[in-house]
Amino acid sequence: MPEDLRSRVDRQPSVAGLSEADLLARIFPRLQMEAGHTASTLLGPGDDAAVVAAPDGKTVISIDTQVQDQDFRLLWPNGYRTTGFDVGWKAAAQNLSDINAMGAQATSMVVSLTLPVDTPVSWVEDLADGLTAGIRELGAVRCSVAGGDLGRGREISVTVAVLGTLDGGRPVLRSGARAGDILALAGTVGHAAAGLALLEADVPADTLGPAERVFLDLQCRPRPPLGAGPAARAAGATAMLDISDGLLRDGRRLAAASNVAIALDPARLAELAEVLAPAAVLLGVDPAQWVLGGGEDHGLLATFPDDVQLPPGFTALGSIHALGTDDGPGVLTAGRAADTGGWDHFAH
Ligand SMILES: [Mg+2]
Known part of the structure; x- marks a missing residue:
């Protein structure tokens, strides 16, 4: 003990x-x-x-x-x-x-x-x-x-x-995404990872200001967007999972299950990283790593046909594409294959 x-x-x-x-x-x-x-x-x-x-x-x-x-x-x-x-x-x-x-x-x-x-x-x-x-x-x-x-x-x-x-409905699986679908996010991403970095840093917890403290609190007490899941199902989501191990790692799981490629919108990724600036500046790191690799916020990653109005709480994060002749399922950021980040219980 x-x-x-x-x-x-x-x-x-x-x-x-x-x-x-x-x-x-x-x-x-x-x-x-x-x-x-x-x-x-x-x-x-x-x-x-x-x-x-x-x-x-x-x-x-x-x-x-x-x-x-x-x-x-x-x-x-x-x-x-x-x-x-x-x-x-x-x-x-x-x-x-x-x-x-x-x-x-x-x-x-x-x-x-x-x-x-x-x-x-x-x-x-x-x-x-x-x-x-x-x-x-x-x-x-x-x-x-x-x-x-x-x-x-x-x-x-x-x-x-x-x-x-499911109240008589069908479950939303990881395998239903189709080329042409919109990729959308509900909840936060990277906040819990910023909180974990703060917990592991040598900046004393009792000296953190409210702007940094919110990340630590989210790591210790995550706030998944409950309700967004059933809303996504009702709106016709084609595939869904929660981000527990990182946007890239969980995005790859969805891509592999659906046999598609995911393209993440670089502008949206930059916006998500900007929110993490208080913790990133304090620790002197690039917050993009938290957005792409951080899990435990338990936001939802879901895909919708492009003619569906996204349900409340969801915002567009990228798009779903058919596989090319020489590439496999995966996640692209700014046109490059993204292959870093994410948590693996057995690899670390
Ligand atoms: Mg899960």
């Missing part, structure tokens, strides 16, 4: 002092949500399994894990301490984003939490608060926590599985 958490453990009760039932009794009240959020949960926490409605006979499902020192640090080089609230919020946001990216709405989550025995109880309570705050504030108005599991381990690990509904 890192020193920062150990020093606080000395002053705060840890989970070691509680039975599983005691700890659940501290967590459950923080997971209670309003009737609209729980409408799909026919049977919630308390039995061996939950029961969740699937009115149209289809369930959209996804899962994501965050592990301490792999996906987040408790203490960052710039002095920022990751709160339980941050980890809970991010777990909700990442999972809700994957449901959004299918054009669906989340209906419930189950959570598996592994904790070192010296984790402060207050940190775990914060995590439950962050999870429900993320669901509420991001606008997942039909979602609640239907159940979960607690265990002990050497490091903190949070796994969330999320269920969703």
Whole structure:
């Protein structure tokens, strides 16, 4: 366990002092949500399994894990301490984003939490608060926590599985983009990467101004544009995914699945980079790398037929082209093949 958490453990009760039932009794009240959020949960926490409605006979499902020192640090080089609230919020946001990216709405989550025995109880309570705050504030108005599991381990690990509904519609896949389509973006791109760079820099977190702090906050508590996914599906989106590993990397995934080429509009890329100027100037770097390679904002990348009016929240970012005779699926920026950037869990 890192020193920062150990020093606080000395002053705060840890989970070691509680039975599983005691700890659940501290967590459950923080997971209670309003009737609209729980409408799909026919049977919630308390039995061996939950029961969740699937009115149209289809369930959209996804899962994501965050592990301490792999996906987040408790203490960052710039002095920022990751709160339980941050980890809970991010777990909700990442999972809700994957449901959004299918054009669906989340209906419930189950959570598996592994904790070192010296984790402060207050940190775990914060995590439950962050999870429900993320669901509420991001606008997942039909979602609640239907159940979960607690265990002990050497490091903190949070796994969330999320269920969703298409309300009778068809999912929007990565493979449906066609030559002539418009490529569009909803939400931000590169902000979370700027925030990560700030967390890893030697500029103390408590000296950051509001213009830089907003990026750090977005890295710790992402704000995916929930609602834009179902809106894109209703507007006739031909392909979609969320940008979790970077515009280039995720753009290439869409291009490969659809067997097309993507051309990004250089003017739009420059506009997206300009927004990141406060952090880029502070750290002395080119913000284009964050726009092209940064993930974790969980914006949506979607394609639409060119005669469709883009739904609210989307702006054009490029265009879809047929493959030439001697090139494969990929992403072009300013006419050149873009082959750098993006996050790969196994390559780094
Ligand atoms: Mg995704």
